[in-house]
Amino acid sequence: MGETVMGVVDQSTATSSISVGLGEMKVLKNTDTTLACLGLGSCVGVAAWDPVARVAGMAHVVLPSSQGRRPDSGAKYADRAIPKLIQEVGAQGALKSRLVIKIAGGAQMALSSANDPIFKIGEQNVTAVLEAIDRESLRVEVKETGGNRGRTLRLNAASGETQVSVAGEPPRKL
Amino acid sequence: MTNATSAASAATSSEIWTGLIAGGITHAISGLGDLVGEEVRTTFISPRTLPASQVNELIGGPETDVVAIHLGVKGEATGHILVMFKPATAFELVNMLLDREPGSAYELDELALSTMGEMGNVMGAYFLSALGDATGVRLMPSPPTVMMDMAGAVIDAAVADIMGDGDDILVVETRFGTANQQIHGIFLVLPNPQLKEVLLDRWAKQ
Numbered sequence: 001m002g003e004t005v006m007g008v009v010d011q012s013t014a015t016s017s018i019s020v021g022l023g024e025m026k027v028l029k030n031t032d033t034t035l036a037c038l039g040l041g042s043c044v045g046v047a048a049w050d051p052v053a054r055v056a057g058m059a060h061v062v063l064p065s066s067q068g069r070r071p072d073s074g075a076k077y078a079d080r081a082i083p084k085l086i087q088e089v090g091a092q093g094a095l096k097s098r099l100v101i102k103i104a105g106g107a108q109m110a111l112s113s114a115n116d117p118i119f120k121i122g123e124q125n126v127t128a129v130l131e132a133i134d135r136e137s138l139r140v141e142v143k144e145t146g147g148n149r150g151r152t153l154r155l156n157a158a159s160g161e162t163q164v165s166v167a168g169e170p171p172r173k174l
Numbered sequence: 175m176t177n178a179t180s181a182a183s184a185a186t187s188s189e190i191w192t193g194l195i196a197g198g199i200t201h202a203i204s205g206l207g208d209l210v211g212e213e214v215r216t217t218f219i220s221p222r223t224l225p226a227s228q229v230n231e232l233i234g235g236p237e238t239d240v241v242a243i244h245l246g247v248k249g250e251a252t253g254h255i256l257v258m259f260k261p262a263t264a265f266e267l268v269n270m271l272l273d274r275e276p277g278s279a280y281e282l283d284e285l286a287l288s289t290m291g292e293m294g295n296v297m298g299a300y301f302l303s304a305l306g307d308a309t310g311v312r313l314m315p316s317p318p319t320v321m322m323d324m325a326g327a328v329i330d331a332a333v334a335d336i337m338g339d340g341d342d343i344l345v346v347e348t349r350f351g352t353a354n355q356q357i358h359g360i361f362l363v364l365p366n367p368q369l370k371e372v373l374l375d376r377w378a379k380q
Contacts, residue, residue, distance in 0.1 A: 019236075021227030022333060023341065039236030039326020042334060062226075062334045069338060074227075076337060109328055110244075110319045118246070118254075118331040119319065150327020152237060167239055167324050 017154070020045070020060045023076035027088045028157035030054040037153045040105035042122035044078070044129045044145065045153035047102045048085055049160040050094035056157035057089040061105075063121070064128030078128035086136055101138055102174050103129055104153040104164045106145040122146070142174050187374055192221050194373055195346050198304040199361055203350045205300035206357075209293055210270045214357065218349040226337045229329065232347060233258055233360055236326025241282065243294030244332065246316035247302065251372040253365035254332035255301065255315065257294045261322060263357055264290060270357075282322055291318035297361065309376040332364050339367055 017034040020026050022043060026035055035058040037045030046059040059075035059082075066077035075081035086096060106126035110119050126145045133140055144151065144164050152165045153174070165171035196219055207214040230236040241264035247253040259267065265279040268286045271293065272279075279286055298315035306313055321328040336343055344365055351358035 021225075022230060022330060023337060024227050039230055039324035040330070041323070041327030042331040060227075062330070062337050070340070072341065076226075076341075107327065109321045109323060109331065118335045121331050121334050150323040152324070167237075167327075 020058045022060055023062050023072065023074045025057065025059040025075035025081065025085055025088060027055065027057040027085075027092055029056075029092045030158060032156070032158040035155045035157060037105070040151045040153060041107055041109045042105070042118070042125060044103055044105040044122075044125045045151075046075075046081065046085060046129060047153060047155040047162050048089050048094070049100045049102075049155060049162070050089060050098045051100065051160050052098055053093040053095065054158065054160070055089045055092040055094040056155050056160065057085050057094075058153070058155055059085045061125055061129055064124040078125060078132050082129065082132035082136060086138075096136070096138065099138060100160065101133060101140050102142045102153075102155075102162050103140055104144045104151045104174065107147050107149055107151070109148055109150065144174060190374060190377060191370060192219075194305060194308055194377060195219075195221055195363065197308055198301040199346070199348050199363075201304035202297040202301035202361060203348075205296045206293065206350070209296055210267065210352075210357065212270075212352050212357075214350055214352055216348055216350050217358075219346070220348075221344070221346040223342050223344050226333060226341050226343050229333050229343050229345060229364075230326035232329070232345065232362065233325040236324060238325045239323070240325045240328060241290065241320070241322045242325075242328040243290055244319045244321065244328070245294055245298035247298075247313055247365070247369065248316055249302075249313040250311050251313065251366060251369035253363065253369045254335065255294075255298050256329060256332060256362040256364070257297055257359060258325065258328070258362065259357075259359040263359060264322075267293065267357060282320065287320045290320045294318040294320070301361075301363075305373060308380075309373050310380060311372055311376050329362075336364055336366055344370060 106122040302313040346363040348361040
């Protein structure tokens with residue numbers, strides 16, 4: 001994993017990166033691999049890290065609520081994704097009380113006026129993710145959400161370092 | 175129905191769907207040609223079903239910078255249309271549409287946003303009217319929304335809307351360009367599953 005210089009994490013020395021696609025969830029244990037939710041718009045990336053067990057999990061949440069929807073096996077819905085993420089990292093030895101949770105995404109991407117209700121999904125996703133985390137009696141340590149810019153969220157599974165990047169700017173430590 | 179018959183009708187419905195979409199897209203691309211005063215041709219058209227987790231890999235990957243125009247499809251069925259360009263291409267399109275010198279636009283100011291939106295509007299309206307003419311299904315575009323960001327970020331709200339109905343996403347990816355490739359872009363159609371059903375059903379009854 002790269003070094004931190006002036007708050008900027010150098011990702012160039014990372015050995016490998018695994019993309020967490022829309023509605024997916026991935027968990028890694030003590031490996032020099034970075035989990036990444038690439039190009040988050042209205043979606044919310046959730047990173048969970050246990051610094052003692054060195055277990056990292058990431059979910060790419062797409063929609064706020066599974067109510068009235070068909071069950072899914074991944075992380076599509078905020079209300080299902082959060083308990084599942086905690087369960088999955090727990091299965092690898094992470095303790096809920098040690099989890100450091102960071103989230104990014106949930107933007108409203110429109111530059112011009114947006115009449116379509118789909119452009120409200122980002123805000124709803126953020127609210128639903130925060131509520132689901134609260135229901136687990138956990139708290140979000142850092143979040144970078146809302147606004148109208150897309151983001152990429154990365155979490156290194158060996159160091160727990162998290163970074164967020166937006167188009168045209170260097171990555172920043174989250 | 176025998177399996178052979180079933181396979182034959184499945185192939186036929188897939189061909190009809192491809193034909194309907196291709197007709198609509200050809201019309202949309204000709205609309206762009208009319209606007210810029212140059213012939214614009216479709217160079218690649220691929221209707222296919224992808225796992226939702228892979229949809230943001232289209233357009234050169236989720237972190238590729240794009241300018242995108244989103245149009246919702248409204249009416250008897252719903253879906254989404256995204257017209258996407260590399261930013262430099264989008265700026266050149268703005269210059270062409272506003273009769274400006276090449277290279278004069280380098281950001282999306284209000285006039286450029288409005289110009290891009292109008293261009294998307296024309297392409298969406300041409301696409302949907304061609305589908306309507308072929309099937310009798312009444313479809314309209316929502317007002318255009320222009321975005322400039324990472325491809326994954328501009329596409330995910332539309333994908334989210336469709337993912338509520340399932341994990342597989344029907345996409346129609348089209349690449350188009352002028353003869354000298356000064357303009358090349360992607361016309362992406364993300365229909366809700368009902369849109370395909372309604373179009374095929376009504377086409378059969380025509």
